[in-house]
Amino acid sequence: MKRIAVLTSGGDAPGMNAAIRAVVRRGIDKGLEVYGVRHGYVGLMEGDFFKMELGSVGDIIHRGGTILRSARSEEFKTAEGQQKAIKKMNEAQIEGLVVIGGDGSFMGAGKLTAQGFPTIGVPGTIDNDIAGTEYSIGFDTAVNTVIEAIDKIRDTAYSHERICIVEVMGRNAGDIALWTGLTSGAESIIIPEATYDYNDVMNRIKNGQERGKMHHIIVVAEGVCSGEELKKEIKDKLNLDTNVIVLGYLQRGGSPTAYDRMMASRMGGKAVDLLLDGEEGVMVGWKKGQLVHATFEESAKEKHAIDLGDYNLARSLSI
Structure with missing residues (x-):
């Protein structure tokens, strides 16, 4: 393998x-040419590649977001879209691909592997809801x-004796809500x-x-x-005014913590090593304090689970 690409x-x-x-740097250190793909799978189908050098990734480790940009694509979900992407990579003599993203991104990566193109996944999502890994x-x-935001919200809630509802991301997973609720004393x-x-909820408010x-x-x-919805229930049942704070995209931004920088560096480097070892159709994961990898199919069979022991602990500590 001489040439690989990476997308988010x-x-x-x-x-x-x-x-x-x-x-990029692990690849170059191992003698590979590394190409960036702009705008995710959209860029893959359009052949929007550019060669990345050591300087291409200088001074980005502390930056939030993604320098490669990201996009969602309905076309890539089709067999025609996938073949289009593979054709563009073959034309550019790209022989392997690293995909950084979540479950949907890995579904696309699995489709590429099924059609004969070596692909490795690196889990990246704030929801921490990817099956097959304990951390993303x-x-x-x-x-x-979120904790920083809640700490500030609590100052005002205390000063004005108010109820505040903080809505956080997590459509199907409550990791963010549980961790922030427990560690901020919600x-x-x-x-x-x-x-x-x-x-x-009403009883807890009244007991307090x-x-x-x-x-x-x-x-x-x-x-x-x-x-x-919850604000309306509180008003109807307790006749109390409530403030609602929806944190939204605020949760996705910002400079990554040292832990996220460490995990990203470990996982990104491991992805390159796996490609060079001849692996394909697998995602890098973190389990029991070490890097692991498993096929997309094997990982998909697992179910993301939250530690309900922490949830029960939070209930005990917030009485």
């Missing part, structure tokens, strides 16, 4: 640039960003993996008021309900 796909995550840097790039930074946490009802606590922080994962 799906939602951006802090640490993606560190992973790109690792792929960007999660630690997102959690710290009084209520609502996640898709745990059964909840509005009455429990009875012992003289007049402010309350509720962290809710967007996949369960919206902050506005």
